[in-house]
Amino acid sequence: MYDQIMSPKYSKDLTDILEMLWNLEKDLNLFSYKENEKRIYYTIASIISKTGSCNITDVINESGYSRSTIYKTIKKFESANLVILRQSSIDKREFNLLLTT
Numbered sequence: 001m002y003d004q005i006m007s008p009k010y011s012k013d014l015t016d017i018l019e020m021l022w023n024l025e026k027d028l029n030l031f032s033y034k035e036n037e038k039r040i041y042y043t044i045a046s047i048i049s050k051t052g053s054c055n056i057t058d059v060i061n062e063s064g065y066s067r068s069t070i071y072k073t074i075k076k077f078e079s080a081n082l083v084i085l086r087q088s089s090i091d092k093r094e095f096n097l098l099l100t101t
Contacts, residue, residue: 028082040065040073044083044097054097055088 006014025031030038043063047054060070074097077083081100088094 029080033076036065036069037073037076039063040070041077041082045099048097048099055094056097057094059097 025038028041030041033041040059040063043059044054047058047062051058056070056074059065059074060067063070065073074083074085078085084098084100085095086098088096
C-alpha cells in the first residue's frame with residue numbers, strides 16, 4: 001500500500017477553503033471559542049440555511065452534543081450578541097435561534 005500525493009490543485013483548493021474559514025471566524029469573532037462551540041455555531045447556521053429556522057432541539061439533534069453543552073454554548077453566544085433567542089409561537093417551551101450580524 002502506498003500513499004497518494006496531494007495534487008497541486010487540490011492543495012490550492014484546500015488552502016483557499018481554510019483561508020475562507022479563517023476569515024469567516026475572524027469576521028464573526030469566533031476565535032476565542034473552543035472547537036466544539038464553533039461547531040455548534042456552524043450547526044445553527046447550517047440548519048437555518050437548510051430549513052429557514054432553527055430551535056435548540058434541532059441543534060441538539062443535529063450536533064450530537066448534550067443538551068447541557070448546547071444550552072451553555074448558546075448562552076455564551078447570546079451574551080456575545082452572536083445569536084438571539086425568540087420564544088416559539090408554535091411551542092412556548094421551545095426557543096428559536098436567530099444569528100446576528
